Amino acid sequence: MSSIGIIANPASGKDIRRLVSYATVIDNNEKVNIVKRIILAAQAFGVEKAYFMPDTFCIGYTVQEDLSREGVLTAGIEVLDMQLSASAADSTAATVMMESLGAGCILALGGDGTNRAVAAGIKKTPLIAVSTGTNNVYPAMLEGTVAGMAAAAVAGMEDPYAPCIHDKRIELAINGKDTDSALIDAALTEDLYAGTKAVWDISRIRCLVVSRCHPASIGFSAIAGCIDIVRDTDDWGLCLNFPEGESLPAGGKKILAPVAAGILTELTVSDCRRLNLEEEFVIKAGKPGMIALDGEREVQVREGDTLSFRLRRSGPWRVDVRKALEMAQKNGMYNR
Numbered sequence: 001m002s003s004i005g006i007i008a009n010p011a012s013g014k015d016i017r018r019l020v021s022y023a024t025v026i027d028n029n030e031k032v033n034i035v036k037r038i039i040l041a042a043q044a045f046g047v048e049k050a051y052f053m054p055d056t057f058c059i060g061y062t063v064q065e066d067l068s069r070e071g072v073l074t075a076g077i078e079v080l081d082m083q084l085s086a087s088a089a090d091s092t093a094a095t096v097m098m099e100s101l102g103a104g105c106i107l108a109l110g111g112d113g114t115n116r117a118v119a120a121g122i123k124k125t126p127l128i129a130v131s132t133g134t135n136n137v138y139p140a141m142l143e144g145t146v147a148g149m150a151a152a153a154v155a156g157m158e159d160p161y162a163p164c165i166h167d168k169r170i171e172l173a174i175n176g177k178d179t180d181s182a183l184i185d186a187a188l189t190e191d192l193y194a195g196t197k198a199v200w201d202i203s204r205i206r207c208l209v210v211s212r213c214h215p216a217s218i219g220f221s222a223i224a225g226c227i228d229i230v231r232d233t234d235d236w237g238l239c240l241n242f243p244e245g246e247s248l249p250a251g252g253k254k255i256l257a258p259v260a261a262g263i264l265t266e267l268t269v270s271d272c273r274r275l276n277l278e279e280e281f282v283i284k285a286g287k288p289g290m291i292a293l294d295g296e297r298e299v300q301v302r303e304g305d306t307l308s309f310r311l312r313r314s315g316p317w318r319v320d321v322r323k324a325l326e327m328a329q330k331n332g333m334y335n336r
Contacts, residue, residue, distance in 0.1 A: 003049040004042055004151045005098030005106040005125070007091050007118060008035055010057035012110035012132050026132045028057045031109055034130065034144040035063050038107060041148030043075035045333060046156055051103055052079045053094035056086055088117035095121035104155025105319065107147055112138045112219075112294040116183050119169065119316050126154045126164050127316040137184045137217045138294070142321060150321040153328035160317075163324035165232055167315030168211040168277070172291060172299065173308040182293035183315055185210045185220040188283070188307065191290045191297055202259050202267065206289070208240040209281055209309045215258070219295055223257045227272050232318075237311045239281045241270040281309040 010028050039050055052060025060079040067073035080097050084090055091108070095118045098106055107128045108118045115129050115138045129139035130147050154160045170182045190204040205220070212232050213225035224230070224238045243249050252270045259265045275281050284306050291299040291307070301307065328334070 001048045002046050002152070002155045003051065003101070003103050004047055004155055005051045005053075005094070005101075005103035006035060006038065006060070007053045007094055007098075007106065007108045007110070007114070008055065008059045009091060009108075009110035009114040009132070010055045010059065011086075012114050028059065031057075031132055032059055032062050032066075034109060034132070034147075035059060036067060037144030038148035038151065039063060039067060039075060039077070040072065041145045042152040042155075043073075045149060045152035045328075047075055047148075047152045049076040049078065051098050051101055052077065053090060054079050054082060054084055055090070056084070088113065091117035092121040095125075099123060099125050104160065105151040107151055108139070110139065111136050112184055113296050115139055115316075116181075116294045119167075119183055120181070122316045124317065126160050126319050128154075128319045128321065137212070137219060137221050138318075140321070146321060146325070149328070150319055150324045153324050153333055154319055156333075157327070163320050163327055164317040165320060166313050167232060167318050168237065168311055168313055169315035170209050170211055170237070170293075171310045171312055171314065172293070173310070174299070174301070175306050176308075180291075180293055180299055181314075182211075184212065184294050185224075185292075186294075186309055187220055187292045188285070188301065189290050189292055189297065190287065191292075192288055202265055205242055206244075207242065207283060209237060209275065209311075210240075211237045211311060211315075213238060218258050218261055220259070220292075222259065223255070223267060223269070224272065226255045226257045227253070227269065235277045235313075237275045238272055239275050239309070240272045243268055243270045275309070275311050277311055277313065279311065283307050 008031050064077040105126045109130045109132045131139035131141045170186045172179045187208045188206045210221045210224045212230045213221040215225040249270050285301045289301045290297040
């Protein structure tokens with residue numbers, strides 16, 4: 001039986017950056033509409049079952065009820081029986097359950113933070129990341145119909161990894177102990193509390209590690225992208241340090257970067273260097289702070305802690321949607 005998993009985060013795209021920038025809002029009703037299109041496209045190409053993460057907005061149940069009432073639902077829909085915490089842990093737990101149930105492809109609707117939570121639970125299932133968040137470097141803006149067709153194609157492939165990229169991940173260790181990870185960027189900030197989690201005061205960042213970057217992105221990785229370009233297929237990332245104060249150190253540079261939607265900020269970068277796969281970037285925390293992972297403050301740091309950032313290809317197998325659909329076309333998926 002061909003099946004897919006859908007993780008639609010009702011909290012994505014609703015953080016403090018909506019108040020301090022000009023970011024687009026994708027409300028939960030639109031997420032329901034996107035998921036409907038995913039289901040309709042996936043079932044048209046052979047998907048027989050869709051597993052949903054339960055959530056506080058009841059996205060899975062709403063999709064099932066609406067499509068059933070309209071008489072267009074042919075695939076089975078199952079909302080997972082799991083305890084809700086209304087936190088990122090739900091996405092991780094749902095991912096683990098979907099893999100154990102044999103889902104052929106998992107679709108995550110959210111931003112970088114949502115996909116980071118999914119990546120914490122995913123082992124081998126191909127992932128399609130659909131952007132409905134704030135700073136969306138990892139997920140792509142995809143029409144739901146296209147995402148559903150790609151999910152069906154991958155779930156039915158003999159080699160589902162053929163159209164995938166095995167993504168990089170930044171693995172964090174503190175005082176030699178593995179602690180957490182990020183898909184796109186990890187930043188040491190002078191913030192003392194997680195608070196709203198999302199970092200919006202860029203002046204408090206002291207160092208930044210990115211797995212990929214481009215000036216066409218928005219957020220922390222765009223800072224690095226204004227200096228150099230690192231693609232998802234490149235076997236390296238970048239490390240940046242930022243001075244305290246406005247003075248320009250020897251070898252440093254000033255840049256203007258799109259750190260949030262509609263917000264371009266001038267920053268001073270002390271230095272920028274390449275970080276190769278399996279290489280460590282080690283620093284000692286000179287004062288207490290927080291480490292932000294994919295834009296959200298997650299890990300508290302004490303003065304004197306030794307922080308290690310290592311870049312590895314240990315992330316999800318992310319589907320290149322265009323490649324998947326090109327392969328499906330060549331394999332006759334659209335023939336009737």
